[in-house]
Amino acid sequence: YVRKSSRTWKLLNKFPGDKPLPLIGNALQIGFNSDETCAKLMQMWHRHGQQTFRVTMGTENWVMLCEPDDIRIILSHPTELSKPLERNAAFKPFFGNSVSTAEGEKWKSTRKLIVSSFSFKTLDQRQETINKYCDQLAQIFDRYKDKKDVDLYRYLKPFMLDLMCDSFMGVERNFLQNVEHRYFKTGKNIIKILTNNYFNHWRIIESIFVWTPMYKEMTETIKNIRDLSQELIYSRKVKTHKNSEYIDEIEEEKKKNAAEDLCLLDKFLNSKLPNGEPVPDSQINEEISLLCFTAHYTTTVTMSHALYLMAKYPEVQQKAYEEQMMIFGEDKLRKATNDDLGKMKYLEAVVKETFRVLPTVTKIGRQLQEDLTLSDGRVVPAGTSVVVFYEAMNMNPKLFPEPSKFDPERFYGNPASYIVPFSAGPRGCLGSGYAWMAMKSVMSTVLRRYKLSVAKEPDIAYRMLLESDNGINLKLSSRV
Numbered sequence: 001y002v003r004k005s006s007r008t009w010k011l012l013n014k015f016p017g018d019k020p021l022p023l024i025g026n027a028l029q030i031g032f033n034s035d036e037t038c039a040k041l042m043q044m045w046h047r048h049g050q051q052t053f054r055v056t057m058g059t060e061n062w063v064m065l066c067e068p069d070d071i072r073i074i075l076s077h078p079t080e081l082s083k084p085l086e087r088n089a090a091f092k093p094f095f096g097n098s099v100s101t102a103e104g105e106k107w108k109s110t111r112k113l114i115v116s117s118f119s120f121k122t123l124d125q126r127q128e129t130i131n132k133y134c135d136q137l138a139q140i141f142d143r144y145k146d147k148k149d150v151d152l153y154r155y156l157k158p159f160m161l162d163l164m165c166d167s168f169m170g171v172e173r174n175f176l177q178n179v180e181h182r183y184f185k186t187g188k189n190i191i192k193i194l195t196n197n198y199f200n201h202w203r204i205i206e207s208i209f210v211w212t213p214m215y216k217e218m219t220e221t222i223k224n225i226r227d228l229s230q231e232l233i234y235s236r237k238v239k240t241h242k243n244s245e246y247i248d249e250i251e252e253e254k255k256k257n258a259a260e261d262l263c264l265l266d267k268f269l270n271s272k273l274p275n276g277e278p279v280p281d282s283q284i285n286e287e288i289s290l291l292c293f294t295a296h297y298t299t300t301v302t303m304s305h306a307l308y309l310m311a312k313y314p315e316v317q318q319k320a321y322e323e324q325m326m327i328f329g330e331d332k333l334r335k336a337t338n339d340d341l342g343k344m345k346y347l348e349a350v351v352k353e354t355f356r357v358l359p360t361v362t363k364i365g366r367q368l369q370e371d372l373t374l375s376d377g378r379v380v381p382a383g384t385s386v387v388v389f390y391e392a393m394n395m396n397p398k399l400f401p402e403p404s405k406f407d408p409e410r411f412y413g414n415p416a417s418y419i420v421p422f423s424a425g426p427r428g429c430l431g432s433g434y435a436w437m438a439m440k441s442v443m444s445t446v447l448r449r450y451k452l453s454v455a456k457e458p459d460i461a462y463r464m465l466l467e468s469d470n471g472i473n474l475k476l477s478s479r480v
């Protein structure tokens with residue numbers, strides 16, 4: 001009765017949705033297996049007429065936004081920047097109060113510190129490092145060509161982590177030569193644990209959770225991620241403070257790049273707290289752990305899925321290959337320049353269509369501080385979580401006719417698009433430009449050298465990030 005008569009409920013009731021039960025809300029409809037939650041939410045979307053709908057998770061109310069105009073309103077909002085409570089509770093054990101969770105001054109200053117490492121001028125200089133690791137990747141893939149299947153995740157995760165360490169942390173780690181490293185073994189469970197944390201509210205009750213095997217698994221996983229960050233911090237400190245040769249090198253580099261220092265980790269190490277004290281290593285560790293993990297994971301799964309879809313649809317692969325041949329001509333093995341990447345318009349359309357059918361980030365959200373008016377005049381009350389429900393928007397036949405068809409032509413030569421895979425606005429992704437560079441460079445390297453076919457269908461799981469539980473297994477046949 002209290003719920004029904006409240007102002008909040010009267011406003012929420014303007015959105016279609018299943019009737020929530022006291023205390024548990026819509027838990028019965030959502031189920032208790034978080035791997036099935038996304039599918040259950042999609043069923044709700046269909047059941048309620050493929051439009052924005054409401055869900056109650058325990059005592060929390062969510063409005064699942066599926067209309068592009070409303071998604072634009074929330075993502076471009078200048079002050080509604082807080083992430084949902086359950087999302088932050090899920091992320092904090094892993095990444096503390098780092099940039100993607102922080103709010104207010106802490107968030108602003110960290111974002112400002114990171115952002116200059118991603119300026120266009122800086123990105124240009126990073127292509128050389130990307131090419132260095134693309135060469136190593138091709139040497140590894142050559143061992144598989146015309147012989148056995150290769151799981152792309154197995155090599156693209158270390159590839160991306162090498163790039164993150166070398167390009168942004170100033171430390172060469174050579175994970176591509178050590179793909180069995182424990183970071184990847186435990187790292188593959190992280191998205192599952194985060195998703196369980198997000199949807200299984202009982203985990204917030206620490207006095208119960210700490211006694212479960214899931215808690216032990218989570219703490220071991222966190223330790224592995226944090227250990228790597230600590231190692232990077234230590235290595236960089238040794239390099240910069242103990243080795244005068246490096247100091248000279250860095251000073252030289254700084255002069256060359258003026259305000260745009262290339263090494264993001266140095267910026268963290270040299271930054272100060274509001275009271276003038278140096279930022280403690282534990283806080284830097286949270287930022288490095290977040291950046292290294294999320295950046296390598298999102299980029300890996302996206303490019304692996306795009307390559308898988310090209311293997312599955314040979315006519316798409318052929319068109320992407322022809323585009324590569326137009327750009328590189330006879331010199332098939334030339335290193336890609338930034339100019340070349342800019343010309344890969346069809347490949348770009350393939351990745352956008354991949355984002356649509358297999359959205360890497362499946363949901364993002366904001367916890368409303370004030371009432372929010374949507375494009376049709378309905379008001380979402382303060383305190384509600386508004387969730388950008390990518391899977392539903394991307395499958396809406398009004399926006400994308402024949403939505404289950406994989407058709408990159410939708411995006412080819414058509415810059416206007418409803419998909420926002422990197423989010424947008426004040427809290428949008430800081431690494432999108434870099435991710436595009438890395439993805440296009442890898443896909444260009446692969447497409448020019450090998451003809452791809454599917455070796456095993458992936459076992460796709462819709463979690464906070466979409467991933468395949470059995471990797472992405474392809475056959476590579478020689479093209480050169």
Ligand code: HEM
Binds near residue numbers: 114298360421
């Ligand atoms: C295909 C790859 C990637 C995808 C799909 C992706 C997507 C996203 C999304 C959806 C957000 C959430 C924004 C929000 O809640 O509104 C985000 C945030 C962020 N991303 Fe990415 N990302 C990718 C790669 C990267 C890379 C390579 C980096 C860094 C090198 C990066 C750094 C960040 C940071 C720092 C934030 C937090 C921004 C903030 O809260 O202010 N991302 N990304």
